[in-house]
Amino acid sequence: xxxxxxxxxxxxxxxxxxxxxxxxxxxxxxxxxxxxxxxxxxxxxxxxxxxxxxxxxxxxxxxxxxxxxxxxxxxxxxxxxxxxxxxxxxxxxxxxxxxxxxxxxxxxxxxxxxxxxxxxxxxxxxxxxxxxxxxxxxxxxxxxxxxxxxxxxxxxxxxxxxxxxxxxxxxxxxxxxxxxxxxxxxxxxxxxxxxxxxxxxxxxxxxxxxxxxxxxxxxxxxxxxxxxxxxxxxxxxxxxxxxxxxxxxxxxxxxxxxxxxxxxxxxxxxxxxx
Numbered sequence: 001x002x003x004x005x006x007x008x009x010x011x012x013x014x015x016x017x018x019x020x021x022x023x024x025x026x027x028x029x030x031x032x033x034x035x036x037x038x039x040x041x042x043x044x045x046x047x048x049x050x051x052x053x054x055x056x057x058x059x060x061x062x063x064x065x066x067x068x069x070x071x072x073x074x075x076x077x078x079x080x081x082x083x084x085x086x087x088x089x090x091x092x093x094x095x096x097x098x099x100x101x102x103x104x105x106x107x108x109x110x111x112x113x114x115x116x117x118x119x120x121x122x123x124x125x126x127x128x129x130x131x132x133x134x135x136x137x138x139x140x141x142x143x144x145x146x147x148x149x150x151x152x153x154x155x156x157x158x159x160x161x162x163x164x165x166x167x168x169x170x171x172x173x174x175x176x177x178x179x180x181x182x183x184x185x186x187x188x189x190x191x192x193x194x195x196x197x198x199x200x201x202x203x204x205x206x207x208x209x210x211x212x213x214x215x216x217x218x219x220x221x222x223x224x225x226x227x228x229x230x231x232x233x234x235x236x237x238x239x240x241x242x243x244x245x246x247x248x249x250x251x252x253x254x255x256x257x258x259x260x261x262x263x264x265x266x267x268x269x270x271x272x273x274x
Contacts, residue, residue, distance in 0.1 A: 058124035063101035082240035143172035
């Protein structure tokens, strides 16, 4: 794995401000300087420790912890959403790129709970220029789209369950006029945390199976190089492919593909049904 690096233009921020998320630990409760965060993971605990937190929000997946008194993961499993095949997904490339939902065990953690706790929301960090952090003006649109997709998912659950009284999430509360820039030299911000996560590192693969963005090219786990397969990647063959309980079917298909290819009996039409 390799860390997801911030934009090159953002790396012009003063070096003493930058803290990568992989060295982040619980903050000291006596700390007073404000924190700017790109990514959401540490926002709640930093705010709870008394820091003023400015959270840069990009494209994200909104998902409630519970729906109709059941865990949302129960709904995803029972409704068949997790079993959806990769060739049935409307926008497969986007589905494979989306960050994981910010689900925590038992507690509801979303932008509204962070806002209620005092976290300030701004748009995605676009650049750092002349000591100023510049943010996208599309915060409201990004949040509205996440709300729309979340409500569409819940409506799908209800339709599967035969329920007609729709449950709609409270819209994400966005500031009327979110800040578009932040002075990094003015003393307000003491730390920038790049909570941008990780992605696979295929630099060790000495075969032409990686695209220009560093992503593995494959069709349901089968690469263009004979004998080279993938498992555990997002929406590899089904939406559940990244989970332990979801990798079983994928592994069975990959092994079957390999055995039949080696024996010369592979039938694509038969395997596609799996």
